[in-house]
Ligand SMILES: Nc1ncnc2c1ncn2[C@@H]1O[C@H](COP(=O)(O)OP(=O)(O)OP(=O)(O)O)[C@@H](O)[C@H]1O
């Protein structure tokens with residue numbers, strides 16, 4: 001099995017040298033093998049989003065190395081890492097260009113990381129391909145391909161964004177609470193779709209969630225963060241029979257803190 | 268109202284619409300309120316007029332005007348993306364700097380274009396009357412610009428440009444260097460603004476250092492009037508709407524001038540017009556909310572009446 005991600009001693013300090021200085025990642029060491037599906041939990045401000053943003057290159061880290069599929073991307077700007085990474089964000093509006101049509105959005109995603117020239121932005125063959133993708137979603141979007149993405153509901157947009165993020169089979173799929181803004185029923189639909197796509201395409205995925213049950217239910221590994229550190233990293237066998245109560249106990253033992261202070265984690 | 272006034276407004280609107288299309292690119296596509304317009308418009312006029320006076324072919328001089336405008340847009344884009352200066356300020360810096368540049372190019376505040384060959388004399392030379400020639404020059408140049416823009420905005424690069432103005436973080440996550448796109452969009456937009464200035468100088472028969480004042484307001488008003496009245500369901504539709512918006516704007520101005528408005532008050536009128544246009548969405552919302560409540564009130568009444576009848 002090949003290594004897909006290596007984070008070596010990664011450190012990120014925000015607002016360095018000011019009163020608001022914040023150590024968001026404190027020498028994080030973390031690796032993922034191909035087809036690993038890691039769920040990430042942790043309280044507010046634990047550093048979950050920061051770890052994903054560091055991988056995607058929204059900012060450069062202060063020290064350490066980030067290696068994706070053997071390529072050292074530590075110094076690469078965001079748009080040059082894009083060819084390795086698919087992302088879905090928490091806010092459904094973040095994932096699509098709202099004034100462009102669904103098919104135009106999909107066509108742009110199909111060209112992730114490629115040079116964009118003066119060829120047609122979308123071809124007939126591509127439209128057919130998109131139609132089959134959308135049919136699989138079973139949301140009726142295959143008949144609305146030329147409508148603006150801004151007209152879609154939050155759940156529909158997340159489903160489309162998920163397709164956009166995975167269509168080119170990225171080395172890494174980064175999901176940051178991508179169902180947090182949805183109602184429970186839609187959230188479950190999008191999560192199941194996520195699981196299906198990740199399994200079918202054997203994607204390597206990192207999924208942040210605030211829901212402990214989801215964190216246990218989905219994926220083959222579970223990571224818990226606290227104060228910019230990776231507190232727990234449970235693999236296959238250990239994760240399988242895990243229950244919410246176990247997680248809470250482990251958290252208290254590892255952090256020396258009472259979990260009940262961290263209300264959100266329990267939801 | 269004399270027909271000649273309407274025809275004059277129509278041909279002027281056509282030429283101004285190239286400027287409005289430039290503003291459409293920066294303001295609507297790129298979501299960048301770009302004041303470079305105010306400097307790029309006289310820049311185009313200055314370059315075209317100086318070139319023509321120096322004996323340059325008017326087609327070449329007009330083309331050169333557009334290239335210079337693109338360079339101006341490039342500078343604004345550089346200020347914004349590389350030096351991290353906010354959009355409005357980047358535009359102000361470029362606009363202010365261009366004032367000096369334009370004076371240098373012209374050598375004086377006003378260059379008259381009398382008895383020289385221009386785009387318009389080229390057409391009248393074919394035996395066509397002046398007022399028709401002006402319309403032909405306007406129509407042909409607007410058509411070329413719209414054809415190229417429609418094509419470009421449907422290419423891969425065009426998509427990336429549109430997405431940069433729509434959702435920058437999303438398109439960056441898809442691997443596009445958005446800084447480059449902002450620079451490209453500002454270059455195209457200001458290239459068109461200068462092209463418009465270059466053509467307008469030949470139409471008016473002079474280039475003037477002060478002719479840029481208020482152009483951003485005119486451009487924005489045209490873009491918004493066009494969108495509100497003629498829609499924006501597709502790229503081509505949006506572009507054509509801008510042209511119609513620009514013509515309507517000119518007709519409005521011509522009408523109030525004919526009704527006795529003092530020419531120096533036109534800029535105030537322009538601002539008021541734009542303010543009204545910009546606040547239209549708000550009014551639309553209020554009005555539709557009002558009609559909605561009236562509508563549902565009627566429905567309730569109708570239902571009650573129905574119940575009573577039953
Ligand atoms: N761009 C930034 N500038 C300054 N501080 C930041 C920035 N991004 C994150 N932080 C800080 O870094 C810490 C970690 O934030 P992060 O967003 O990674 O938390 P999180 O685990 O995703 O939390 P949540 O569950 O609330 O999303 C927080 O204290 C946050 O305030």
Ligand SMILES: [Mg+2]
Pocket residue numbers: 048049050176
């Ligand atoms: Mg977060």
